[in-house]
Amino acid sequence: MDSRYILEKSSVGTRVGVGGVDSCRAGRSVLHDTRVPTVEKNGPMPVYTHGPVLYKFVVDVGSAAEVNGERTSSKGNGLSPGGQILHMEKTGRGDQKDTGSTGILKRASPTHCPVIKGQLQGGFMHLDINNPGKQAELANSFRAAQVQNVPPTERQPLPSSHIPVPRNRKPSGHADKEVMAAAVLTSLSTSPLVLYPSSASTVPEPANRAWKEVLSASYSSSTSGNWSWDASDQSVPSTPSPPLSNDTNKNFLLSSQGDDVSEDVTESTHFMFEDPIPRKRKNSMKVMFKCLWKNCEKVLSTSSGIQRHIRTVHLGRNSDSDYSDGEEDFYYSEIEVNMDSLTEGLSSLTPTSPTTAGPPPVFPPPLTDVPHSEHINMNGSQSHAPTLLSQSAPSTLCHIRTDHAYQATAPVSIPVGPELAGLGSGNGTGPGTGTGNGISVSWQSPPVIFKGVPGPVTHVRTVSIGEKRQPAANTHTTVNKTHALITPPAKSIPGTRKPRGEAKKCRKVYGMEKRDMWCTACRWKKACQRFTD
């Protein structure tokens, strides 16, 4: 499916937590908390909504598993009746062969952690770093609920669900949490099993409420509360569920499937070398921010603007205050707007500069005890508005557009050390060069570029105007690193562009006014035959 289609169709979900890569786009695992209760039809993807909270897990192109309160996925092996764990299972469909490997952890929030934690028995994420008591409380509450509803057999943790995160990590503030989320996503991306928080409604009411409350409390007490889904706020009408880019998922999926290796390899290489590299879309695409509040179609050109809008209009907060707890982040999504076809309706809006969609700088090394995998590109549009968004730290760090292929500018090069190369089993992808010199990983739509590969590696395909470009997400096979590393580039770049010669060509020598003096090649805009190099 065309990611852009999804992007525009989707009400939510363009904001993805933790760079899996814009790819978030590269294989990422994103657990996604839409916190938007809604019924949504997302193409072929079945969407089950029931109750105020909708969890949707998009597994692959056109496939998504969603779990909400009382509905459990029939497919989920590891899904507890309570819907607390969603186990994505591989589907038989060819186009979904990678389904199981990944998902997108959307807004990997600490509130998700209880679930995972419950499954992993505390091995994994912090709930509320700043409040151990609450952490325990939440965990217990959640676990209790889980125990009540999950048959023993299903409660057994599956190996693949294990997300190795060091225990007893020292809380070190926002950065740490953010990094944690990133790390979790990285880990998730390699696991076919996706842990999924069950919707509250499957939990018996008391327990349900209990953990909701805990969540709520945790939310308010934790700076990472942005992640939390305010379960107590039942008044929130249905909100669009964030659909994920299918390509994104596809890439994720590529990452961890143990079987079908050859197939995956083929596919990954296909993604990497056959698909066009996203190029700068010339001035026609803008990033807009759309309010996802139900019945609110507000579209603003700036994230701060939309946040303010949500804060004031929907959340009823003081408009004067710039205070933002980040909750607004949940209620808007970034959309790509084709300015060419944009109606006058938006003409009054100040379009975001295309440059904002450009590659943000590589993450500053803010994060202390975090592995390199935290080199996640911040969404450009987010990064350029640090003040406001920085307050909603996790989301800020983790915002990833589902599809920015068109706007993706040059990929950000991230020097990767050997340790990262090993670690980033979820990210990397080196085409078979295996030089390991450097891996440029862009978590946005820009494809991964592998340095150290002699010769042109990227395949640039001229795309005619009417042609639909392949979503750049496909190039984000970062998850499928293993495969990519093993496989030599399936497709070498066909026409290596001739390096520009030093000699002056006819155009330069004679100028446009004497065009008739040009060699024919020059006249035809071909390689000059007269002044060859």
Added chain:
DNA sequence: ACTGCCGGGTA
């Protein structure tokens, strides 16, 4: 913005 020229369209 300019330049070189590839890729593709048209006659």
Added chain:
DNA sequence: TACCCGGCAGT
């Protein structure tokens, strides 16, 4: 095949 041009990529 000659001619032309859109558009990419390097400067």
